[in-house]
Amino acid sequence: MLDELNILKQLLPSLPQAEDVVAGPGDDCAAVACGGRRILLAAADQLVGGVHYYRETTSPEAAGRKLMCRNLSDIAAMGGVPKWALLCVAAGGRSPEWVLAFCRGAAEAGKRFGVSVIGGDLASLPAEGEVASLTILGEADAAAFTLRSGAKPGDLLYVTGEIGNSLASGHHLDFEPRLAEGRFLAENGFASAMLDISDGLLLDAERLAKASRLRLCIDPAAVPLRAGAERESALSDGEDYELLFTVPPGREEELKQVWKLTKLTRIGVAEPGEPDVCDCSGRSLLRNGKCGYEH
């Protein structure tokens, strides 16, 4: 297995970023200035057959849809509007019909949110298997998009929807990217920091804590669970594709009053301190057996 985090740690410092790059690698999307008051958002993600879906039992439409929706979730996490996508598929031992259905699954999922698939590439693999990648492009107002780094001590930690049991429930193949939610939060300034939960609530909370340089205290009992989820594993399972964000305390009441979208739950608070994710008694949840993110 590639140790992605370790490779990135070595790679990122050697990637020069031009002045027009507002946010480089490390957030849900990169953000670049492309003239005017709009910011261009861009993210790329991969889907590997046998890793991100079962090669034998997952339909190509569902796999393609998952790839698109994972990327849409990254746009949602920035509070952006998805616009365009480029789709690459490399496949070996699959029929043209399979590849076509995969691409259509991705395109259909994007179409629901106004995304045009404007380009891409198809290639043959010398061995059996599939690797697909998708780049999503979106836009946001330069004054109203959300990074992971903006949380302040005292901000309240919220999560959309429910957490856990994504694999067994099939949620990981059929989730709703929280685009309306992300955009509403960003455009109205409710979210001081935001990301989407793809690798597990605790791991993604740690990313927010590190980027914002503070400690997040989470009440595990407050985390809303998907049907069938167990509380401990739910915090680290991943593939939830919900939004995790912080709200300045002065905005909480107003948010509650005007919010008309999906379920919203307060699960913790940001505190000053070394980046960490703790329970209410201040005990770290990150390296705590089943509550950890080794999976």
Add this chain to the structure above:
Amino acid sequence: MLDELNILKQLLPSLPQAEDVVAGPGDDCAAVACGGRRILLAAADQLVGGVHYYRETTSPEAAGRKLMCRNLSDIAAMGGVPKWALLCVAAGGRSPEWVLAFCRGAAEAGKRFGVSVIGGDLASLPAEGEVASLTILGEADAAAFTLRSGAKPGDLLYVTGEIGNSLASGHHLDFEPRLAEGRFLAENGFASAMLDISDGLLLDAERLAKASRLRLCIDPAAVPLRAGAERESALSDGEDYELLFTVPPGREEELKQVWKLTKLTRIGVAEPGEPDVCDCSGRSLLRNGKCGYEH
């Protein structure tokens, strides 16, 4: 082997394009309006280990560089300026050092042309092998970028550099994307249509002929050859990454006078007629044994 052209023929009509898409799939890059007088260009391409480079003998740096430069060549073909890239690598049975060197090779090649690698993804493959994909983003003036479809009967067909023997000479791993050339041609209105030669001069000429709905007459003897190239195979070998473009006849003299960049050769002319690529006597070069594009 996937029949890419056949799959695309079925897929493309089912890809809806929003109104802000100036040029959708089918050209070297897609072009979208993103506010103001600038056009955003986007293209994605893949590089498969064992298909686009030798897994045993090609260095990871050279493979990464090739991936970046193939994409830069697509920006060149639109007359654009490359700006940002997103890089995905899926690898099995490779060391972290190999992956790191691949990424650095791509990033270094981009840096020479002002490209920031702003995002991407790394993934493990369950089997041995590598698939990498890169999305390149660039900009062009809305009034000065070049599609494949703008050639008119009477326009003169030109090619940059030399053609053929790309594989044996190593050119395919170490070529110069014709960015300065493409931009100069587009910004000064010298090129009525343009693309880059990736799949063979004849096949790419046919694409230009089809997009512009005319016949291209090429003098095979006029095609400038790379050292070691044989004339017949050179026309269909591919991986030349040179620009093929048409010049309105009234602009030819001025172009010759002001051109200070790489070698430029006139190899043919556009004529009215069904889309085809012919020799000077009007005989099609496309389905003519070794001169064809079956490779």
